[in-house]
Amino acid sequence: MEYASVQEIARKWGMSERSVRNYCARGRITGAFMTGKTWSIPCDAVKPARKPRDRKAASSLLERLKAERESGFNGGIYHRIQIDLTYNSNHIEGSRLSHDQTRYIFETHSVGLGDGAVDVDDIVETVNHFRCIDMVIDKAMQPLSEAMIKRLHLMLKSGTSDSRRSWFTVGDYKKIPNEVGGRETTPPGQTASEMRGLLRDYNQASLHTFDDLLDFHVRFERIHPFQDGNGRVGRLILFKECLRNGIVPFIITDELKLFYYRGLQMWDTERGYLRDTCLTAQDQMKVVLDYFQVPY
Numbered sequence: 001m002e003y004a005s006v007q008e009i010a011r012k013w014g015m016s017e018r019s020v021r022n023y024c025a026r027g028r029i030t031g032a033f034m035t036g037k038t039w040s041i042p043c044d045a046v047k048p049a050r051k052p053r054d055r056k057a058a059s060s061l062l063e064r065l066k067a068e069r070e071s072g073f074n075g076g077i078y079h080r081i082q083i084d085l086t087y088n089s090n091h092i093e094g095s096r097l098s099h100d101q102t103r104y105i106f107e108t109h110s111v112g113l114g115d116g117a118v119d120v121d122d123i124v125e126t127v128n129h130f131r132c133i134d135m136v137i138d139k140a141m142q143p144l145s146e147a148m149i150k151r152l153h154l155m156l157k158s159g160t161s162d163s164r165r166s167w168f169t170v171g172d173y174k175k176i177p178n179e180v181g182g183r184e185t186t187p188p189g190q191t192a193s194e195m196r197g198l199l200r201d202y203n204q205a206s207l208h209t210f211d212d213l214l215d216f217h218v219r220f221e222r223i224h225p226f227q228d229g230n231g232r233v234g235r236l237i238l239f240k241e242c243l244r245n246g247i248v249p250f251i252i253t254d255e256l257k258l259f260y261y262r263g264l265q266m267w268d269t270e271r272g273y274l275r276d277t278c279l280t281a282q283d284q285m286k287v288v289l290d291y292f293q294v295p296y
Contacts (some may be wrong), residue, residue, distance in 0.1 A: 001031075001153075003040040013047045016033045023048055025109050026072060027134040031151070035159045062243045063292050065137050074107070077292040081251075082106055085239065086129040088253050089232045092260075095122045102126055124159045125232075132156050132236050140243040143203050146195060152181050155228050162228055174227040181261060185224035208245050213238060214274055218267045218271065248289070248296045252280035 006024070010017040024032045024039045031042040061077070068078035087102040096104075096119060102111045105126055111118070132155050134225075139148060154171030162168045167175055173191045177184075186194045202208070202216050217238050224230045235252065242249035254262045256277055263274025289296050 002043045004043045006039050006041065009041050009045065015047075027069065027131055030135055030138050031155070033131060033155055033158045040158075059295065060246075061249070061289065061296065062137070062140055063168050064292075064294050065243075069134065069137065077288070077294055079106075080141075080288060080292070082130055082133055085133060085235075085251050086126055088251050089235050090122070090125060090129060091254055092252065092257050093229075093231055095119075097122045097126060106130060121160045121162075125156060126280065128156050128158060128160075129232065132232075135237075136236050136240040138242070140240050142244075144199055144237065144241070146199065147239065149195075149225075149233065152236055155231055156229050156232060168227050173225045176227065178224055178227065180221060180230070181265065183222075183265070185222060191223060191225050195225050198223065208241065210247055211271065211275065213245070213247065214267070214271070214278060217243070218264055218274070221264055229286050248282050248285055250278055250285050252277075252281055253284070256281055 004012075006017050006020045010020045013020070020029075020041075021039060022039065023029050028039055028048040029045050031045060032039055055093070064076070065078045065081070067073075068076045069236065073079070083103045083106050086106070087097070087099045090097065090102075098128065101118075111123055114164050132152055135152065136156060142148065150173075157163055157168075157170045160170075163170045169175055172194070173195070174188050177187055179185060198216065198219050202212070204213070208216075217234055219236065220234050221230060226233065235243070239249045241247075258279040259273070259280075263277050264275045286296065
């Protein structure tokens with residue numbers, strides 16, 4: 001993938017650099033990410049269409065997410081999911097940013113520092129995760145592929161301290177063996193073939209059940225294809241596939257974390273642990289959807 005600067009894209013699209021930066025900040029350019037203070041934009045990015053003044057009410061969650069994102073609407077379901085999914089998924093992996101700090105970054109595109117030090121990686125990965133959610137929304141109806149999954153990892157980890165380590169491959173599979181929860185994962189030399197097999201099995205069906213999604217998630221996490229970021233990429237995939245299959249998506253919160261881990265470990269012998277945990281998270285999402293009057 002080749003990337004261009006804000007200046008180059010502004011000339012290409014015949015618009016101001018400020019407008020291009022605003023499109024990037026609002027997540028309207030798929031694949032754009034920030035390194036330091038500089039935006040990198042895919043050379044094949046499509047210029048966002050102008051927002052229509054009148055639009056028919058969206059009839060599904062995916063349509064509502066797209067409509068609110070395109071219109072820049074604040075305080076809706078898109079706004080809520082961006083903050084809640086990003087905060088909870090990052091928090092499970094050790095981020096020390098609070099929910100309020102996550103909200104502040106999303107709403108103001110700036111950082112409000114409180115007492116104590118803040119890990120720069122936590123900030124970078126929070127901003128990156130917002131863009132990963134936009135990518136999931138954009139590509140919700142497309143079949144899963146290795147390229148898409150690697151792109152999510154590239155977007156999530158770009159600009160982090162990990163991306164500057166020679167042994168850490170951003171946007172590609174791991175080079176060094178890793179464990180998850182004290183459990184061995186697929187060796188690096190077998191990761192590519194295992195991922196291709198997983199995707200081949202999964203993509204044989206055009207529609208998937210709730211258990212199909214959970215089974216894919218368990219297998220993905222056991223392969224653990226990336227050096228880091230597997231949990232967040234895996235949960236982003238889950239969210240995408242829920243949207244694609246007309247299933248109410250869900251967010252694993254801190255209170256469900258230990259039950260979620262147990263469910264991953266016990267899937268082979270007792271699927272009810274993970275299923276019940278995710279159904280509980282789904283019930284929580286239904287409350288949110290009811291509040292925003294989104295049908296499901």
